[in-house]
Amino acid sequence: MADLATYNFAYLDEQTKRMIRRAILKAISIPGYQVPFASREMPMPYGWGTGGVQVTAAILGPNDVLKVIDQGADDTTNAVSIRAFFQKVANVAVTTKTREATIIQTRHRIPEETLSAGQTLVYQVPIPEPLRFLEPRETETRKMHALEEYGLMHVKLYEDIARNGHIATTYAYPVKVEGRYVMDPSPTPKFDNPKMHRSEALQLFGAGREKRIYAVPPYTDVVSLDFEDHPFEIQHFDKPCALCGAEHVYLDEVVLDDKGGRMFVCSDTDHCEDRREHGHAGEMLARQEAAE
Amino acid sequence: MTDTPLLKVNDVSKFYGSRIGCRNVSFELWPGEVLAIVGESGSGKTTLLSCLSTRLMPSSGIVEYHMRDGQYRDLARMGEAERRFLMRTDWGFVHQNPADGLRMTVSAGANVGERLMAVGDRHYGNIRATAADWLARVEIDEDRIDDQPRAFSGGMRQRLQIARNLVTSPRLVFMDEPTGGLDVSVQARLLDLVRGLVHDLGLSAIIVTHDLAVARLLSHRMMVMKDGLVIEQGLTDRVLDDPREPYTQLLVSSILQV
Ligand SMILES: Nc1ncnc2c1ncn2[C@@H]1O[C@H](COP(=O)(O)OP(=O)(O)OP(=O)(O)O)[C@@H](O)[C@H]1O
Numbered sequence: 001m002a003d004l005a006t007y008n009f010a011y012l013d014e015q016t017k018r019m020i021r022r023a024i025l026k027a028i029s030i031p032g033y034q035v036p037f038a039s040r041e042m043p044m045p046y047g048w049g050t051g052g053v054q055v056t057a058a059i060l061g062p063n064d065v066l067k068v069i070d071q072g073a074d075d076t077t078n079a080v081s082i083r084a085f086f087q088k089v090a091n092v093a094v095t096t097k098t099r100e101a102t103i104i105q106t107r108h109r110i111p112e113e114t115l116s117a118g119q120t121l122v123y124q125v126p127i128p129e130p131l132r133f134l135e136p137r138e139t140e141t142r143k144m145h146a147l148e149e150y151g152l153m154h155v156k157l158y159e160d161i162a163r164n165g166h167i168a169t170t171y172a173y174p175v176k177v178e179g180r181y182v183m184d185p186s187p188t189p190k191f192d193n194p195k196m197h198r199s200e201a202l203q204l205f206g207a208g209r210e211k212r213i214y215a216v217p218p219y220t221d222v223v224s225l226d227f228e229d230h231p232f233e234i235q236h237f238d239k240p241c242a243l244c245g246a247e248h249v250y251l252d253e254v255v256l257d258d259k260g261g262r263m264f265v266c267s268d269t270d271h272c273e274d275r276r277e278h279g280h281a282g283e284m285l286a287r288q289e290a291a292e
Numbered sequence: 293m294t295d296t297p298l299l300k301v302n303d304v305s306k307f308y309g310s311r312i313g314c315r316n317v318s319f320e321l322w323p324g325e326v327l328a329i330v331g332e333s334g335s336g337k338t339t340l341l342s343c344l345s346t347r348l349m350p351s352s353g354i355v356e357y358h359m360r361d362g363q364y365r366d367l368a369r370m371g372e373a374e375r376r377f378l379m380r381t382d383w384g385f386v387h388q389n390p391a392d393g394l395r396m397t398v399s400a401g402a403n404v405g406e407r408l409m410a411v412g413d414r415h416y417g418n419i420r421a422t423a424a425d426w427l428a429r430v431e432i433d434e435d436r437i438d439d440q441p442r443a444f445s446g447g448m449r450q451r452l453q454i455a456r457n458l459v460t461s462p463r464l465v466f467m468d469e470p471t472g473g474l475d476v477s478v479q480a481r482l483l484d485l486v487r488g489l490v491h492d493l494g495l496s497a498i499i500v501t502h503d504l505a506v507a508r509l510l511s512h513r514m515m516v517m518k519d520g521l522v523i524e525q526g527l528t529d530r531v532l533d534d535p536r537e538p539y540t541q542l543l544v545s546s547i548l549q550v
Pocket residue numbers: 308311312313314331332333334335336337338339340502
């Protein structure tokens with residue numbers, strides 16, 4: 001009775017971890033291919049990244065350093081509770097610094113700092129099937145992947161252009177992996193798509209409710225789909241980060257008051273803090289300092 | 293017409309368990325030829341069409357297709373990838389119910405453009421221009437190009453389905469009751485359109501219908517089916533004007549009374 005509250009390192013039992021690792025290995029050897037796996041119940045609701053949590057649990061070792069982000073931030077409820085979960089069940093070191101982390105679990109963003117060899121990025125994926133929106137039948141989408149029939153992906157982009165005059169898809173923008181499988185990079189903004197291409201880091205994707213794992217091994221080609229006359233483009237921002245002055249980063253809008261005041265700041269909070277520590281200052285920070 | 297058949301059908305049968313779908317059907321289809329399959333409900337028309345178009349696997353018999361490279365291929369032995377490629381490039385299939393052959397939630401332009409994108413066309417402007425051209429050919433106003441077929445009448449949907457199939461210049465088109473659910477006046481317009489397209493494009497077609505007027509208008513040759521068997525076949529005018537089988541005579545006389 002006294003042992004009731006104990007559980008295995010990183011929560012999952014070794015048997016389950018082995019099953020998930022086998023799925024991960026298969027996913028790595030067929031880049032972009034969605035490997036089915038027996039997703040387990042986790043002590044958190046679906047939509048909270050149960051797929052990513054299981055992948056992290058299966059690859060986590062005692063010497064790993066874990067970072068968890070949600071919308072680029074380390075301090076949101078979701079990120080905080082997943083980080084606390086692994087501190088509790090695996091007693092691993094945690095960090096907010098991208099550079100220090102060996103495993104980064106993410107929802108929505110890829111860190112601004114270029115990832116390096118030895119790091120693993122684990123994505124929490126809600127809907128892994130890029131063809132789903134136009135083809136609801138699973139048997140048919142599997143066949144389309146198997147036979148490399150991806151015309152439908154361009155039908156979606158065609159519709160985008162017909163309706164908006166340009167490709168209006170900004171999140172979950174479909175990519176082709178290593179010239180073969182079309183993959184949904186999960187709800188990351190298309191701004192991050194180029195970071196996936198030939199990344200030194202290992203990228204793993206876990207979808208808990210849909211029971212799928214897929215992967216992009218290091219140095220893999222990841223190409224965003226487009227048309228010759230409507231080439232893929234990332235989002236552009238008019239101004240640099242209001243806090244750290246960074247350009248060419250993904251910015252979030254922050255409402256300052258109820259009079260329409262707002263600013264745009266780095267979505268990657270660690271990146272922003274790191275820059276400020278190194279003396280970079282954006283418009284808003286400079287103004288505050290002048291006022292003091 | 294050239295001297296090699298496009299399709300060679302040899303002794304094709306299909307059983308659903310112990311129930312007969314179609315039995316011992318043999319014929320050849322020539323390039324540019326339109327063949328009508330007629331017969332009463334349950335006579336096996338759709339079953340036969342499905343066996344020919346690889347939507348169903350025959351229980352026995354062989355269907356061979358003359359590929360663009362000049363080779364005959366046994367369709368049952370073709371790999372799935374190649375078969376599906378054939379179906380969306382060199383073939384067309386027009387369903388009775390347009391919703392079965394269209395994507396109802398994407399625009400008319402994308403419906404027509406899908407096959408082009410499927411074979412690797414990656415220029416939006418060209419795809420759109422081709423789609424607009426095909427809409428015009430099936431008499432749909434170009435300003436409907438961004439509308440979904442949900443907003444189209446039955447006749448327009450059927451014409452859109454035809455455009456969607458013909459955009460890759462197929463050589464063979466299968467049609468199952470293409471005018472089935474339509475008003476008589478709408479039917480007439482569609483039939484004229486199909487006849488014009490088949491003629492202009494030099495298409496071969498196999499058209500299932502229980503309407504002898506459709507067979508008369510569109511086909512060169514026809515086959516009459518009953519209980520899964522082809523009981524009479526020949527040039528359309530000959531069969532309709534001088535039917536040999538008592539059953540065909542009945543069929544023809546009943547339509548003449550209507
Ligand atoms: N999936 C099936 N399972 C069992 N029997 C079937 C199936 N499909 C058709 N049949 C039977 O095969 C026979 C031929 O049917 P088929 O649908 O080919 O006829 P049809 O000539 O197309 O009829 P209709 O004009 O009503 O469309 C019928 O007896 C039918 O009940």
